[in-house]
Amino acid sequence: MSNREWHLLSRPVGVPTAEDFELVETAVPTPGEGQVLVRNEYLSVDPYMRGRMSAAKSYATPFALGEVMQGGAVGEVVASDMAGVAVGDHLLHFEGWREYAAVDAKSAVKVDPEAAPLSTYLGVLGMTGLTAYAGLLRTASFKEGDTVFVSGAAGAVGSQVGQLAKLKGASRVIGSAGSDEKVRLLVEEYGFDAAFNYKSGPVGEQLREAAPDGIDVYFDNVGGDHLEAAIGSLRLGGRIAVCGMISVYNNTEPAPGPRNLARLIQTRGRIEGFLVGDHYDLQPQFVQEVGPWVASGALKYRETVAEGIENTLEAFLGVLRGDNTGKMIVKL
Numbered sequence: 001m002s003n004r005e006w007h008l009l010s011r012p013v014g015v016p017t018a019e020d021f022e023l024v025e026t027a028v029p030t031p032g033e034g035q036v037l038v039r040n041e042y043l044s045v046d047p048y049m050r051g052r053m054s055a056a057k058s059y060a061t062p063f064a065l066g067e068v069m070q071g072g073a074v075g076e077v078v079a080s081d082m083a084g085v086a087v088g089d090h091l092l093h094f095e096g097w098r099e100y101a102a103v104d105a106k107s108a109v110k111v112d113p114e115a116a117p118l119s120t121y122l123g124v125l126g127m128t129g130l131t132a133y134a135g136l137l138r139t140a141s142f143k144e145g146d147t148v149f150v151s152g153a154a155g156a157v158g159s160q161v162g163q164l165a166k167l168k169g170a171s172r173v174i175g176s177a178g179s180d181e182k183v184r185l186l187v188e189e190y191g192f193d194a195a196f197n198y199k200s201g202p203v204g205e206q207l208r209e210a211a212p213d214g215i216d217v218y219f220d221n222v223g224g225d226h227l228e229a230a231i232g233s234l235r236l237g238g239r240i241a242v243c244g245m246i247s248v249y250n251n252t253e254p255a256p257g258p259r260n261l262a263r264l265i266q267t268r269g270r271i272e273g274f275l276v277g278d279h280y281d282l283q284p285q286f287v288q289e290v291g292p293w294v295a296s297g298a299l300k301y302r303e304t305v306a307e308g309i310e311n312t313l314e315a316f317l318g319v320l321r322g323d324n325t326g327k328m329i330v331k332l
Helices: 118-122 127-139 156-167 180-188 203-210 225-233 263-267 276-296 309-321
Strands: 002-008 021-027 035-044 073-079 090-093 100-104 109-111 147-150 172-177 194-197 215-220 234-242 270-273 303-307 327-331
Touching: 002 309, 021 309, 035 090, 035 118, 073 100, 073 118, 090 100, 090 118, 118 327, 127 156, 127 215, 127 234, 127 276, 147 156, 156 172, 156 215, 172 180, 172 203, 180 194, 194 203, 203 225, 215 225, 225 234, 225 263, 234 263, 303 309, 309 327
Parallel strands: 147 172, 147 215, 172 194, 215 234, 234 270, 303 327
Antiparallel strands: 002 021, 035 073, 035 100, 035 327, 073 090, 090 109
């Protein structure tokens, strides 16, 4: 058997290109002590991976040049000598961007394909879902009756944030997205009260029209003009949870900051960044509360699926362009 895996060849400058990566054929790995062999079935590609392609110091170790990249994956155990992990079990782990992986059994999580589709453990019931849950409820201190604005709202995290806010009693939820089709999806399927296409006009003007009385919570996936607009519409005691800033990930020069930060003094507003890894203590509560909503259809989700390991890079680049609706998944 052979194994294909994606390696990072060079650190991208600006927008990543195909020349920065290589799909390499290798031998199937042999599990070491405490490991099992997993045949990956689904891979996750996410915006944060762009940061790990840089050598700059950050919250995560940069991808090593000439070596396989990492990411969330779920697959079937095909070889195991570990007690409690049998051949045929399915594991959620972090050794993605490859067809076969030797996985540390202690760091992997067993998942049930009968309880939910395997791909959902990378999205709505996985890290993506927990990111939305922790960011909204803990970082943004959401309260019933809040007016909530979500940028990148048709993406994997944003779409879940808006729906969670509605299910938790938000008085109004507004989302921004990059196409009229996605705007319709937010309102007609996900139940947002209002949505707008940020390409159709100034974000600040469109947000004021959608939320004339201001907002209490802004969940930031974009940064840039969206963050400035949110600060401009923030009510007294408003909170901003910064999950991501995809608008600046490919910048080669520092992006200018919002020009209206002084307004936080007037509103006593708060901006706080967060990482999902700091909130895994919420995982049991998250699954207990959100799992039934997903099962019943009360919380809806979309996936954009790319087929084949060879299309992993294009799927990742598509996330940076905003091609996906909901979670971008690669099916092997």
